[in-house]
Amino acid sequence: MDPLGEVKAAFARTLSDLIMDSYPVRAKVTVSRVPDIRLGDLGSPVAFELASSLRKSPNEIAVELSRSLKLSLIPYAISSEAIGGFVNLRLDRKRFSEAVIKAAIQLGPDFGSSKVGEGKVMVEHTSANPVHPLHVGSGRNAVIGDTFANILEKLGFEVSRHYLVNDSGRQVSLLVYARSKIPEAEVEGKPDHWYGVLYAACNCVIELRKRRGKEAEEWKEALEELRKRSPDLVNKLEEEINKDGDPESSVAELNKRYQEGKDEVVKVMFREVTEAVMEGFRQTLQRLGIRHDAYDWESELIWGGWIEKALERVKKTGYLEKEDGAYYVNLLKAAEEREDIREILGGDIEEIREKMPPIYYLSRSDGTWLYTGTDVGYSLYKFEGLKQDKVYNVIGVDQKLAQLQLRATVALMGMDPGKLVHFSYEFVDLPGVKMSGRRGRYVTIDELLDEAKRRVKDLLKGRAGINDEEIDDIAEKVAVGAIRYALIDVVPTKKVIFTWDRVLNLQENSGPFIQYAYTRTRGILRKAGEIPEEFDCSYLKEDVEVELVYKIAELPETLRSCYYLMRPDLLAQYANELATLINKFYERCPVIRAEEGVREARIALVKAASIALGNAMDLLGIPKLERM
């Protein structure tokens, strides 16, 4: 049930058929909301396009079209007219409003859903290396991934959310190395935070040893920042590492032994560290309302033979080559010989020769897998192990080329590269600061949540009707709403500029603003009691009421756009617009004390608005509140 979608589709189809019959030409008919509700409800600029070929003025054509448009074929349509070259349609607002409101009330939590597809779809998101706490950048990934997965579910797909635990790379090996240098030190506070300091400190010490001049200065500076935070830990670690003649080799050796999976002591060392950090991640993600269906451990994929299996598959194609013991895929050769690979890598072979790194390394000379290698194996696991019909990898834009190479390799292995989608997003920028996990410079999700919560509590103090037990719960939920909104509301291809004031904004265009509008609908509905079975929408005459009905009706279409365009931010905008209209309605249209007739219609409208906004909030992971 999607009244607006039905009207739009019928209007476009009827108009298109009419043009074919009358002129006869084929025209691309677009239909949109009329900017001013006094000019009509829906309109099409199709006459402009026809004007030159028919050698008539746009308005002349619009007049002809609007006169002969078969209104009976368009649900809720009552009249059509030509205005300034546009063919505008007017709807029977009483019947249209009733259809929209009833659809929302009857469908409840399902309002907004439509069947756009089916099959098993995986969204791999977050997947941060377990070497430091989740920061605002990982947070953006998690929020985009989770919201998009929720939307896919609403549109009929069988969705699973996966996290790739990258536990067998150099980063984790470095952290495990650091831990092995100070085995007696006790983990203090949240483990991901504690290990984050340990990791960054170890990284700084090692980098410091091999860098010279200005670069060394930078690492020194980062190390001193860390020393200020945890003097004993950093001092002891630095002392121990400096006893090691070649820390890098020690790290590489650990990595090798872990990937081989035979040394139980090494396995325990790695698992102890990574599981502690992952537990910290789980807690943070849980606060944000994000859960994964599976954590796929890179080490398990290696030990389970998935990477070997993938390697065999690539080998069979003849494009797997070896240099100093390291395997790589010769993508240039593949592109020269195969049309499909050329297409993935950008078409023209001359261009590919120039700009594409010709080789795609999968392993190191010492026999260990690179992330690229495990990623190829992981892709095989996703499609052939888990039989996914489509996979979205939510990964930063910095990995664009790597994801392209991965797709090409997936195609070489005989899988459909069209099923592997890189859901790319830009970074979160901290003005003035270069965020860097390796230097221990980041704003964590945990501190962001805590600071948001503190600010909300300040605001809640002295608010009537809310007792002390409720305050903590409300503050937590508002904090989550603020942060999730701030991380989703920007188009994924653009950077999010992080400032505390923007992210923790509690006013309009924010999570809390949306939550506030929702609580207002709940407040009215609590006082209203039963939702009337019968109501007369001809009482909904105010402009804001008409606008509100339209906005409610737009939810199904908005969700489809989010999917087709990979733009979950559109849903955040939708929720903000709906909340704005709810607030305007609230100020202008009394509900409970309205006269009979108006009252029933408005109660039903508020109920529908509450459902539409509530459903959008559920998808966005913005917690719903009864009061705040």
Next chain:
RNA sequence: GGGCCCGUAGCUCAGUAUGGAUAGAGCGGCGGCCUCCUAAGCCGUAGGUCGCGGGUUCGAGUCCCGCCGGGCCCGCCA
């Protein structure tokens, strides 16, 4: 150097997929509104050569070309 992305009000962002009706919000500024369903709200007001220059078109913030500015990538890192 090459490729990709971004550039809209003082600041943060929509609008670009599918060219269409006067370019919209918020923050910040200024001025109003709580005996009334929660003022985390609402109303009013000021603020824009849509980076610059060409082109296509009846019509360009939106499409094409060139340039300028910023970011990212071009690792046996991930």
